[in-house]
Amino acid sequence: MPRIAVARLWFEGNSFTPVPTGMEAFRSREWVEGEEALARYAGTSMELGAVAAFLTARxxxxxQVLRCASAQPGGPMEDAVLQAWLDEVLPPLRAGGFDGVYLSLHGACVTASDPEADxxxxxxxxxxIGPDVPLTASFDFHADMAEEAATLLDGASAYRSYPHTDMDIAAARALAMLERRILGGPRLHGAVVKRPFVLHSFHMRSAEGPMAEVWALAAELEEGPVCEAFPFGGFAWGxxxxxxxxxxxxxxDPAAARAAATRIAEAIEARRPRFSVTLPTPEEGLARALSGPPGLVALLDPADNPFSGGIADTPELLRVLLGKPPGVPTVFAFLHDPVTVEAARAAGEGGQITRPLAAQLTSAFGPPVPFSGIVERLTEGRFTNEGPMERGSPxxxxxxxxxxxxxLRIIVTTRKEAAVDPAFFALHGIDLAATRLMANKGKNHFRAAFAxxxxxxxxxxxxxxASxxxxxxxxxxxPRAWL
Structure with a gap:
């Protein structure tokens, strides 16, 4: 009976976010192991959903599911979190008895003192585990991938969609590579080929634009000796x-792996100018949105996108909305502000609340915005994602x-989780069919459910x-020359 070990540490670190990511961010989102982990994610579109399906089918x-942990992207992880994870995962791996190991990682994890934590x-x-036990991993497409990683692994996969709706599929591919090796299949050789520049991710969507063309090329390269070929876009703020x-x-064939990885890197470099982006000011963006076609229009603030490590606390877009009210049904999603939530609970539904909003964690991105209004709704903040991103996850x-x-309605939360799922708004009683403008701290992942x-x-x-x-x-x- 083949026996595998599974472990997960999924975190994307923004080196310029002023709030570090500590253990509470993981315990409040995902800090599970064993049967609890499999039961929680069975049937979901997450990596551990694929693990549950893999084991059920065999x-x-x-x-043995060892420690599995994830947190929303944010400031550098506290060193103690990484050490706690290693202290739980490494002893059973050293003890042996496993025929293979699968890891679910991000690829852009940074800690307070380690800029290459993955x-x-x-x-x-x-x-x-030693040199002979097969080891595979799956990664986020936005990994800042080290060339050395290919020498430590026996196979790897990455998300092939952006927005990321195929996390489970990426894990299933990595598990299939692990199975192949455990059952005696030929050894695979990996290669990572990098390019010395950093790209913004605005134009990296898989459905259109320059990165879609790179993905298409990578798919064509998967023939003959090449079983996996894919790009990494990197994470600009790591x-x-x-x-x-x-x-x-x-x-x-190692030469075939190197040649395919080189072709992909060259394809990204050839399209480098097309990844550049310019954006309007929030005032200009608001005017554009309000002049758009009938129906729901969205005005996004990508610089404070939680999925880019934002803090959901910057004030500028909210300042514009309050300074010049759009005059249409508007929802602002969202502010991460536990103190304001407590003040709202003290006032009660229907109660008056007057206090400054945003810039509660830091004034580095602008001063707080004065606010006076009513508390329209209070919730306990629990829902299940409808998807397609992270479908089924709590x-x-x-x-x-x-x-x-x-x-204007403003959603304020105790914990920071991106507002990219329709269930987020349903929880708060927001009728999107009756809403004209959604101002959202988001970017490309927002499009999965809302495009x-x-x-x-x-x-x-x-x-x-994430400026x-x-x-x-x-x-x-x-290096500055890479920027």
Missing amino acids: PDWSG LTILRAVRAA DSPHAGPSGMAWAE VDLGPTAVLRDGD ARCSLIVECDCPGP LDLAALPFRHV
């Missing part, structure tokens, strides 16, 4: 020595509040941790 296999994990796991785009490929925002001033619901989506340039001007950020590990 009753003669057994799997590589640190791969080195530690490989040292624990200050890592491995930052930037790359190609990865796996083949029975979400706990902690207690939340909806504040209202005229036509078809919105008649127009406009992104604008606001101050924030448009990379050259203005204090990189330490990425």
Whole structure:
């Protein structure tokens, strides 16, 4: 009976977010192991959903699910979190008894002192299991992938959609590579080929634009000896020595893997100018959105997008909406502000609330915005994602509040979870069919559920941790010439 070990540490670190990511961010989102992990994610579109399906389909296999942890992207992970994860995962791996190991990683994890934490994990796991136990992993498409990673793994896969709606499919491919090796299949050789620049992710969607063309090329390369070939776009706000785009490929012939990865990297480099982006000011973006076709229109603030490590606390877009009210039914999603939620609960539904909003964590991106209105709704903050992103996974925002001033509703949460799922708005009593304008701290992942619901989506340039001007950020590990 083959026996595999599974472990997961999924985190994308924004080196310029002023709030570190500690253990509470993981415990409130995902800090599970064993049968609890499989039961929680069975039937979902998450990586552990694929693990559950893999083991169910192979009753003669057994799997030990070690510590599985994830948090929303954010400021650098506290070193103690990584150490706690390693302290739980490495001892059973050293003890042995496993025929193979699968890891669910992100690829752009940074900690307070380690700008290449995913590589640190791969080195530690490989040292624990030795050179002969097969090890595969799945990664986010936005990984800042180290070339050394290919020498530590026996196979790997990555998301092939952006927005990421195929997390389970990526995991299933990595598990299939692991199964192949355990059952005696030929050894695979991997290659990572990088390019020395950093790209914004605005034009990396898989359905259109330059990265869609790169994905199509990668698919064509999967023939003959090449079984996996895919691009990584990199994560622009992760200050890592491995930052930037790359190609990865796996083949029975090492030269074929290297050639395929090189073709992918060259294809990204040839399209580099097309990844550039300019955005309107929030005032200009608001005007564009309101002049759009009938129906729901969205005005996005990507600089404070939680999926880019934003803090859901920057004030500029809210300041514009309150300073010049749009005059149409509007929802602002969202602010991460536990203190305001407590004040709203003290006031009660229908109660008056007057207090400054935003810039509660830091005033680095602008001062707070004065607000006076009513508490329209209070919730306990729990719902299940409808998808297609993270379909079926549970979400706990902690207690939340909806504040209202005229036509403007503002959602405030205790915990930070991106507002990219329709269930987020249903929880708060927001009728999207009766809403004209949605102002959202989001970017491309927002489109997974809302591209078809919105008649127009406009992104604008606001101050924030994931700001448009990379050259203005204090990189330490990425050469200035790459920006």
